[in-house]
Every structure is written in structure tokens, then in C-alpha cells.
Amino acid sequence: MHRLISRDYDQLLRRERTLLENLRVHLARLDAGEEDLHLLQRSLQQLDELFLLVVVGEFNAGKTAFLNALLGNRLLSEGVTPTTSQIHLLRYGDHLHQEPSGDDYLIIQVPVDWLREINLVDTPGTNAVVQRHQQITEHFVPRSDLVLFVTSVDRPFSESERAFLERIREWGKKIVIVVNKIDLIEHPDDLEQVLEFVRINARQLLGVEPQVFPVSARLALQAKQAAHAEGHAPRGDAWERSRFETLERYILTTLDAGQRLQLKLENPLGVAARLIARYGEVIAARQDVLKGDFQTLDTIEEQLTAYEADMRRDFKYQRSHVDNVLYEMAERGDRFFDETLRISRVFDLVNAEKVRGEFERQVVGDTSRMIERHVNELIDWLVERDYRQWRAVMDYLNRRAGQHAGKLVGQMTGEFEFNRQAMLASVGRAAQHVVDGYDREA
Numbered sequence: 001m002h003r004l005i006s007r008d009y010d011q012l013l014r015r016e017r018t019l020l021e022n023l024r025v026h027l028a029r030l031d032a033g034e035e036d037l038h039l040l041q042r043s044l045q046q047l048d049e050l051f052l053l054v055v056v057g058e059f060n061a062g063k064t065a066f067l068n069a070l071l072g073n074r075l076l077s078e079g080v081t082p083t084t085s086q087i088h089l090l091r092y093g094d095h096l097h098q099e100p101s102g103d104d105y106l107i108i109q110v111p112v113d114w115l116r117e118i119n120l121v122d123t124p125g126t127n128a129v130v131q132r133h134q135q136i137t138e139h140f141v142p143r144s145d146l147v148l149f150v151t152s153v154d155r156p157f158s159e160s161e162r163a164f165l166e167r168i169r170e171w172g173k174k175i176v177i178v179v180n181k182i183d184l185i186e187h188p189d190d191l192e193q194v195l196e197f198v199r200i201n202a203r204q205l206l207g208v209e210p211q212v213f214p215v216s217a218r219l220a221l222q223a224k225q226a227a228h229a230e231g232h233a234p235r236g237d238a239w240e241r242s243r244f245e246t247l248e249r250y251i252l253t254t255l256d257a258g259q260r261l262q263l264k265l266e267n268p269l270g271v272a273a274r275l276i277a278r279y280g281e282v283i284a285a286r287q288d289v290l291k292g293d294f295q296t297l298d299t300i301e302e303q304l305t306a307y308e309a310d311m312r313r314d315f316k317y318q319r320s321h322v323d324n325v326l327y328e329m330a331e332r333g334d335r336f337f338d339e340t341l342r343i344s345r346v347f348d349l350v351n352a353e354k355v356r357g358e359f360e361r362q363v364v365g366d367t368s369r370m371i372e373r374h375v376n377e378l379i380d381w382l383v384e385r386d387y388r389q390w391r392a393v394m395d396y397l398n399r400r401a402g403q404h405a406g407k408l409v410g411q412m413t414g415e416f417e418f419n420r421q422a423m424l425a426s427v428g429r430a431a432q433h434v435v436d437g438y439d440r441e442a
Contacts, residue, residue: 013047016265020044023272030279039142040275043268046143050091051260052267053251054121054141056168057150058161062180062217066150067122069220069244070251071112072228076122087140088122091115114252118260142271145263146255147173152181153194153214157201169206172270174263176211177202178247183216213247220244296400300393307389311382318381321374325367332363 024040046052057063064076067090075096076088086106093109101107123140141147147168151161156179168175179198185191195214202210223239239245336359 012265016268017044017047020268020272023276027275027279030282032275032279036275036278039271040268042143043271046145047264047268050117050119051264052119052121052143052145053148054123054144054146055148055150056123056141056164057178058152058155058158059124060155061150061152063150064122065221066178066180066215066217067120069215069217069224069242070120070248071110072221072224074221074225075108075110087124090120090122118251141168141173142171142274143267144173145260145267147175148178149175150178150180151198153179153185153191154181156194156198162201162205165202165205171274172266174266175202175206176213176250179212179214180217182214182243183219183241211250213243213250215244215247216242217244218242293400296396300396303393304389311385314385315382318378322371322378325370325374329363329365329367332365333359336363 219242
């Protein structure tokens with residue numbers, strides 16, 4: 001990559017690094033998944049690496065044969081069944097050498113001069129029988145700077161190819177389509193129909209007009225091997241019919257250092273755009289949840305306000321039972337004094353004990369017991385109403401707390417969900433405290 005970057009791009013590169021680092025900080029605050037954070041970090045690291053050209057396609061599209069033709073020799077195994085079970089990372093080396101890197105990668109050093117500035121990647125087929133093959137391919141594609149998608153004239157744009165291209169499109173990658181095995185078609189008109197079919201479907205699927213290169217990897221490799229044996233550049237009928245020179249010129253010449261640099265800088269931005277879109281949806285979902293939570297709290301507050309108004313109104317009625325008892329006692333007292341404080345009973349007033357006894361019997365009577373009974377009923381009424389109200393609040397909060405369980409998996413984990421549950425729980429604990437303290441027999 002150092003060969004590609006000039007001083008004119010240093011400032012742009014620094015700005016991109018700063019933007020991506022800031023994005024990583026914000027994603028971490030959103031409690032983003034470790035895989036997404038690692039992907040963004042890996043994209044940052046790739047700014048310092050060579051241009052990464054990734055070749056994908058179905059195993060029977062002649063993908064490996066195409067790579068051998070591009071390299072000029074049969075360096076990779078070909079077969080009628082899926083032979084690429086690992087990702088092959090091809091780099092420049094003074095001599096041919098293979099070195100495994102973990103379970104997923106095989107690093108192959110090849111003495112091909114243009115690999116000094118470009119790393120080439122061969123991936124398992126998009127329709128690989130072993131699901132693991134497709135998983136590692138889809139994991140590697142987001143790291144690519146340019147994707148060469150190899151299809152064939154006998155099965156152009158199959159369902160698995162279409163589905164795989166949709167996933168590549170989501171990462172904003174530049175895609176070049178290679179239509180292989182054109183030697184299987186005899187008439188030029190038939191070939192043009194296939195190419196037009198590919199262009200139309202690619203345009204509909206990708207939203208842009210991709211570059212399409214028809215080639216015959218088989219004829220190209222034959223011509224290159226023959227030319228190498230004779231010590232000259234590829235030429236002759238097989239080389240012309242392979243139409244390989246146009247694609248090779250595009251990769252090695254037309255796609256110059258400036259264009260490769262542009263794609264290299266666009267690669268992390270495409271990954272960043274995908275992550276921004278994904279977590280933009282997460283933020284929107286969280287905002288909807290919080291909006292609902294605040295509506296829940298507003299509803300509870302409205303219910304408590306209405307409950308307070310109802311209690312104030314109903315309390316007057318409940319208290320009136322005590323007021324009536326006191327009012328009746330006052331009336332009996334008035335009658336008692338009217339009857340007792342008369343001239344005819346003046347001698348009875350001298351006997352204080354007698355007057356007190358009659359007052360207790362006629363006026364006070366069972367007033368104390370009746371007041372106590374009504375007060376107890378009032379207390380029971382208050383506690384029962386409070387209990388029902390707070391029980392309703394708790395049930396409402398519990399329904400709200402569990403409303404999104406299982407619906408937003410991977411979107412509301414970690415600190416956000418913890419804080420949200422803590423807020424709802426704080427209200428719930430207050431309600432639970434009231435409920436737990438309810439003892440009707442106390």
C-alpha cells in the first residue's frame with residue numbers, strides 16, 4: 001500500500017482514519033457487537049495493506065481456472081467438485097510456497113510480479129456444499145477493495161449467485177463481473193444474448209451498470225502456457241478467442257495506482273456506511289422503546305392524578321360516617337342540657353355523679369365504639385384502594401418491561417437495556433413496597 005500512497009493523499013487518509021476511529025468510539029457506546037467492532041478495526045488496518053482483489057463465484061463457474069489463467073500457470077487445484085475448502089491468499093514471493101494460517105486461510109506465495117502491489121484472494125464457491133465454506137467467504141468479502149464475480153455462460157446468474165451478490169452490494173463494494181467459458185458458445189449472437197442477460201440482471205440487482213468481461217479461462221491458460229514454453233508473450237488464435245487480454249489490461253493497467261487508491265479508501269467507508277445504517281436502525285428502535293416507556297410513565301402519572309382526585313372525593317363520603325356519629329352525639333348533648341338545666345331539676349344538679357352518669361349514658365353512649373368502628377373501616381378502605389392501585393401499577397409496568405422481550409434481540413443488550421430496566425424497576429420497587437406492606441389484619 002505504501003507504493004500507492006503519495007503525499008497528496010496523506011491528509012485525506014488522516015481524515016478518514018479520524019472519522020473511522022470516531023465511529024468506532026460511538027459504536028462502542030452503543031454497545032455494538034464485537035464482530036462489528038472487529039470488522040471496523042480490520043478495515044482500518046487494511047488501509048496500510050496492499051490492494052485486495054477478491055474472486056468469488058460458484059465452484060462450477062471456472063473460478064479457480066480463471067485465477068490460474070490470470071497467474072499464467074496451473075498453480076491452484078481444479079476439479080469437478082468444490083476443491084477450494086479454504087480461502088487462498090496469494091501474495092508475491094520469490095518462489096512458490098504455501099503456508100497455512102489457521103483453519104480458514106492458506107497463504108500462497110507466487111513469483112508473479114504484479115502481486116507486488118496487489119493481493120489476490122480465492123474463496124470457496126458461493127454454492128459450497130459445506131456451509132462453513134460460504135461463511136468464511138462472506139466474512140472475507142467485506143475486507144475486499146475490489147470484487148471479481150465469476151459466473152459462466154452455461155449458468156449465468158443462478159439463484160445462489162444472485163443471493164450472494166445482494167450481500168456484497170450491502171457492503172458497497174465495487175464489483176466487476178467475469179463471464180467465463182465463452183468457448184462453449186459457437187455463435188456470437190448467442191454469446192451477446194447471454195452477456196445482455198447478465199448486464200440487465202446485474203443492473204437491476206446492483207443499481208449500477210457493472211463492467212462485464214467475457215472470457216475463456218481455459219483458452220487463456222493454454223495460450224499463456226504455450227507462450228511461456230516458447231519464450232514470448234501470449235498470442236495466436238486461442239489467446240484472441242479467450243478475450244482475456246481486455247480483462248487483464250483492466251486489472252493490471254487501466255486500474256492504475258490512483259484508482260486502486262480510491263477503491264482502497266472507499267472500502268472502509270463502505271463498511272462504515274453499512275454499520276451506520278445498521279446501528280441507525282438500532283437507535284431508532286431504542287428511541288421507539290424509550291418513547292413507549294415515557295408514555296407508560298405519563299400514563300401512570302395520569303392514573304395517579306385521577307386516583308388522587310377520586311380518593312379526595314370519596315374520602316369525604318367515608319369521613320361523613322364519623323361526622324354523623326359526632327353530629328348525633330352533639331344533638332343528644334343539646335337535648336340533655338336542655339332537659340337537665342331546668343329549675344325543676346335544680347336539686348339534681350347538686351349531685352354531680354348522677355349528672356355525669358346520665359350524660360355518659362344518654363349522650364356519650366357507644367359513640368367511642370362507633371367512631372372506632374368507622375375509623376377502622378376508613379383505614380381498611382384506604383389501604384384496600386391503595387393496594388389495588390399499586391397492584392395495577394405493578395402489573396402495568398411488568399407488562400411494559402417484558403413487551404419487547406425476544407423482539408429486538410441483538411439491538412437492546414448491554415448498558416441500554418440495563419438502564420431501561422433499572423428505570424422501570426425503580427418505579428416497580430416503589431409499588432412493590434406498598435404491596436408488600438399491605439396487611440389487612442394489622
